[in-house]
Amino acid sequence: MSRVRQLTRNFDPKKYEPEILKFWDEARVYERLRDARKGSKRFHFLDGPPYPSSDMPHPGTVWNKIIKDSVIRFKRGEGYDVLDKPGWDTHGLPIEVMTEKALGFTSKKDIENYGIDKFVLKCKELATKNLKSMTGHFKEFAVSMDWDRPYRTFENEYIESAWWGVKKIWESGRLYEGERPVHWCPRCETVLSDYEVSESYKDLMDPSIYVKFRVRGSENEYLLIWTTTPWTLPGNVAVMVHPNEKYVKVRVGRDLLILAKARLEAVMKDAGIEKYEIVEEFEGRTLEGLKYEHPLEDLVSVQQRLKDEHRVVLSEEYVTMEEGSGCVHSAPGHGKEDFEVGMRYGLPVVSPVDERGRFTEDAGKYAGLQVREANNIIIEDLDERGALFHRGTVIHKYPVCWRCDTPLIIRTTKQWFVKLTDLREKLLEESGRAKWVPKWGGERRFRDWLLGLEDWIISRQRYWGIPLPIWRCESCGHVEVIGSAKEIEEKAGAKLEDLHRPWVDGVTWKCPECGGEMRRVPDIMDVWYDSGVSFFASVGYPHRNREVFQEIFPVDFITEGHDQIRGWFFSLLRMGTLLFNQVPYRSVLMHGFMLDEKGREMHKRLGNYVPPPEILKNVARDTFRFFVLTKVPWQDLRFSWKGLKEMERRLSVIWNVYVFATTYLRDRELGQLPPKEELDPVNRWVLSRLHSMMKRVRESMNEYHLHVASNEILSFLIDDLSHLYLRVARKKLRSKDRSVADQWGKVLFHVLRETLPYLSIFAPLMSEKIYLESFRGENDPDSVNFLLLKDPDDGMIDPELEDMMRHIRSIISASGFARSNAGIRKRQPLRELVVVTENDMVRRAVEVFKDVLVTEANVREVRLGEAPTDGKWAHADFSEGSVFLNLEMGDEEILGGLARELTRRIQLMRKELGLTIGLERIEVYVQGDEDVKRALERYYDEIAWDSDANVIKFISNEREVPGSSFGKEWEVDGRRVFIWVKKVE
């Protein structure tokens, strides 16, 4: 037999939420839950590791974790053994830069003087401190991941897994060292990936100059080029023109200038020149091979070696008629497009700039200068040599370092690459294998991105990261790639406690080819490599947990914000395809960004950022969870205090549903549900709704339509239970007929009990509180988290019955409308409700749910019929017909109304005395007019039953009232009535 206990009346999440969190922690609920599910079918969730750049997560990150948590809870409820390991992306430049700032460093030299070992330990310390603090914030929102056993990318085991991957790539022949122009931060002194660069462009003011390159062998003929980076001119080796555009030779003063016809007017306007004359017109392609003189060749030493190289080359892709002169200055050492075209023409690559962004000796006069500082000197030198056509400035978007804001440069360096370009097709195919929610996330956005794929630079010239496991012989260049710590031990006899730099840098061994010294390439790896291998490195594969990995690959579910299409979703796909020839995840849910109340991005520095503790100060944890989970996940979400308050009110209604129900159900024997055939239609209806709700929640959760599932349960609890079912049930639960009260009690209990585990997916704290305080039986587990989601039973779902109830609702609503138009209050019973309709289902509904109509419309009779033609009627229409209320008031109606008024007054007085219904009984004494007396006589039983009165006595003299009674004078419909209530001891 099950029993329930009364639930605390006050909805006070501020009080119970911390208690529940503490209970979960102390009772090790999740740990035991994981143990309990061991051996069940597995569901592998993979956490996209957040970057611990701060001790406080962004509210959007909390949203992200809540989404994950709801899926994890749901799958646990379905009985799965869920892998719920959280992850942390701990390496990389942001942590390094923060550490540098904390130590007051400005360059790599400072780090090396300080000691790489100490520096790396500081980085680790910072990452650890932040991830611990962030963990605390996530736990506050009831995120039930395995916080004690996260994967962290700085752990030796993780690094070993990553190394194994590098070795495998090497063995597949895709790892190569190459020379390329790359984005470079002169402060951090490292290469940056395209992805890192695209993060931040800033408006910068730069020179905008037109320069004349004299055609070799001519007196006064020039190619006119345009550039905003004068410092790249020392690296110039060619001029690109468009083969299919018209070019012109123009006379300006004594000079003949060559430029694109389409740009002529704009250029002359820019330069403020009004007088010019076209002397010749030709196709761009005819310029191919035309040689010219570099204007600074006397100053730049490397240019003297290149005298015969400078010439015109063709490019359709990179010459635009949108800006410039149509003659594009090309420095293959300082531009990706230039490099590509240069390769095609076999042009030399010149990049006379060092890692700190200073010109090298090759740059002659400019050696030692910071490149951006050299701009003006170069411009003056051009002017002195008569090569400057026009000088201006421009404000344009220019890439800066995403961590330190230093303007980036492009310089050519040796880097390690992974060849990907030939994998484009395979990646596209694999990306199509994953289920994307929403569909367009994968289909359009992702595909577009994959089409622009290039080889991947995986080396970085920094300290805090996974060391690139490449060793090379200093004498013969022989290369070995290492896949584990054990290999290091075997080769070098070194046992490393920490696989990071600088400790790993000291490991050397003898070259098997020539006996020279094998030394590690000093680079570390791109952090996107770190998170990209998480699908196997998080479990330590292949050095550990091989069987587990076989079972869980590919992972079932990942979810991150839409910024991660090009980030983690892609890096996982890339690593999955490189190492296992397949996409490593089955389903991806792409979620939106959290915006502020005005729809702008939320940022600390914009000051519109709401720290998670601030949210907790104002609303319940479950409120925030429900708030975010009821929104369409893949759209951006607007933070809203108003919205949160509103959600909190809805949760308090749910709480009240349970309070109300337990008030009636407590201390009752609540056994098995009676067979369906014996049930009242309203009970059959509510059970049908219960199973429909469960079905819908299960289906939509499995589709990752979290908003559908969460709204479904809200509307079940609020619209169906609170607004309708409980109103009807209230009277039935107190029925004198034991079998009626019993049936309704059992059904209500059943419905609320089965709903609890469903509710706990979204509002785990509230569910737990209700479960522990009221619903947990003697043999039940000690936490709601252990409960399984009951499977929906199609046999219990009756769509027709649900439809009928919808009609009943509209009839009730129409009858309310008719009443309010006629000015008759709801408490006043009326004689008759006539429903006029042609719709068969409505007619059946009226028959089936007559009881509901009688109580909800407060009438004595309900019948189907024709529109009445005589008498006093109030009338209103609903979608399938009309309702008519008989307004004629006989004795029956007047006395009935009076009886309800009297009941209500007695109830108010009971309450004032603090008496509990069903527990304490009373005696009532009433003094009033003849109607009051008659109402009391006729409705004696009802009034006495409703108010738990042993006796109700109509008196003519006040002296008949016992001394200790509580008396009050009332006015009821213009009548004076005295009521006394006395508690029966």
Place this chain on the structure above:
RNA sequence: GGGCCCGUGGCUCAGACUGGUCAGAGCGCCCGGCUGAUAACCGGGAGGUCGGGGGUUCAAGUCCCCCCGGGCCCA
């Protein structure tokens, strides 16, 4: 310049993949009611040419095209 998403009553948003009971909900506002869920709850009302225009169709917030506005990504 290219791609993607969004634009539904005063506010916040469902509905759009699978055209046809989809013009909805909550809040706010106005009117009324209920009263052992009560610093709650219930009913009703006003309010939207579903950003604009064109097209497909017997039928279009829903599909197609163009434009406008907002956002994101890329170049």
